[in-house]
Amino acid sequence: MKLKKIKRNNPLNKEDVRFYLIPEYAGELNIDDLAESISNECTISNTDTKAVLEALTKKIPWYLENGFIIQLGAMGRLKLSISSEGKTDEKDLTVHDVTKTRVLFTPSSSIKRELDHTSFTIS
Numbered sequence: 001m002k003l004k005k006i007k008r009n010n011p012l013n014k015e016d017v018r019f020y021l022i023p024e025y026a027g028e029l030n031i032d033d034l035a036e037s038i039s040n041e042c043t044i045s046n047t048d049t050k051a052v053l054e055a056l057t058k059k060i061p062w063y064l065e066n067g068f069i070i071q072l073g074a075m076g077r078l079k080l081s082i083s084s085e086g087k088t089d090e091k092d093l094t095v096h097d098v099t100k101t102r103v104l105f106t107p108s109s110s111i112k113r114e115l116d117h118t119s120f121t122i123s
Contacts, residue, residue, distance in 0.1 A: 001118055001119075002023075002120075002121050002122070003021045003024060003120050003122050003123070004021070004023075004024040004123050005019055005122065006019065006020055008020060031054060034049075034053060035047075035049040035053055036049075038053075060078065060103075064079070064080040064103060067080075074108050074111070075108060075111065076105055076107040076111060077105070077106050077108075078103055079103070079104050079106075080102075080103060081101070081102050081104045082098050082100065082101050082102075083101075083102075
């Protein structure tokens with residue numbers, strides 16, 4: 001993976017300038033790209049692969065909203081996470097204290113092992 005250098009100022013101290021490495025992405029894949037790539041690896045047609053990916057995309061929010069952790073086999077798992085306001089008294093907590101929701105993806109150990117061998121270059 002290519003990396004690029006960026007310069008960032010410390011927001012609390014403008015004199016403190018540091019350089020960081022960030023990913024230089026090669027582009028973005030859409031569902032059509034993924035379906036074609038997957039169908040080239042198996043006997044399922046591009047159209048069928050795309051249909052399965054689209055159906056999965058529609059089902060994921062329902063399962064997450066209903067409290068399920070979605071185990072995707074060798075890919076990993078998805079779960080819903082929230083942030084909430086803190087209260088000093090437990091009785092004061094309500095659902096209105098939820099400030100943010102996000103989906104967490106945890107890759108499987110086999111994917112993590114594969115990514116451990118990623119090589120980097122600076123552009």
